[in-house]
Amino acid sequence: MITRRKMMQGAAAVLLASAFAPGAFAATEVAGVKFEDTATVAGQTLKLNGAGQRTKVIFKVYALGLYLPEKKTTAADILASQGARRVQIVSLRDLSSEDFGEAFMKGLNANTDQAERTRLLPQTKTFGEMFASIPGLKKGDVLIVDWVPNVGTQCTLNGKKIGETVPDVAFYNAILRIWIGDNPADSSLKPKLLGGS
Template structure:
């Protein structure tokens, strides 16, 4: 192999290490959440009616984890980002999120999480629309709780327990989409 061929090969290989692309959305391999560096654990598109991509979700952790228990552990920072592929109203987002949270939690768990849910809903009461290409990020820090951002601008904070509640939409016993659960756990081939 000559030097030019080697250089082209190295450029090709190094380009893939910086970002993953999911249905046209670039998903960085690493992000900074406060003072914590996080790595991409998994990412995928939420598909509705088998053909319609709604958003791309990416999950970041201090190090890769492949079980729900490890990912949901409260003692580690984490970030979830949702990049929307079409516009929705905040009411649509809240209705869908609450329905999916309720499907993955008992009535007792929902009652305990009521304060966190109300805080999340209050944050989005001030935002009418989430537009195509908008990104919502939830950054969890064990010491400070969950920071919610829209397009990089903080829009609110929620108590610590909310992040676990939120992530169970995708990682719970009844995930919104089974193959997406596998992708977020970094086991896209389904071998959990």
């Protein structure tokens, strides 16, 4: 006859074994937000290159994870990366579409020159219309910005597609430079996205 104690020991052993099973630690946590080690974009498996949080003054604004086909440690290598890519943003506070859009434009302008901004103006306008189409981000909302090869930049908010597809890879790279460019939005976030601690 199996005693209650033996049943409990068996259950504990199963739990312990599952805790150390492959994949048990397959998530990176940032400010209470879990980023899985892999993501799939257009049928391609991507790896989490790095993740961190954007802080403004003393406020936690959002957690961000960067997914690439293979790990890279420099901004130049990330921008030259072939294949699909993903930026996953999880809001850590309520943000109006105006605040988020303004921060986006500030980051874009800080990391592009006048000629590039002029060239990317139509795409930037299309992206700006996306911000205008949503009331903002609530705490816990998940905004995903994907680069899909031969298609373009696609955005989803909580799993629902928002905005138009923007076809130019130069525009996606301009978005990435908001966080990994020479003048990143948060200097402490950049090294984390480059795979640092």
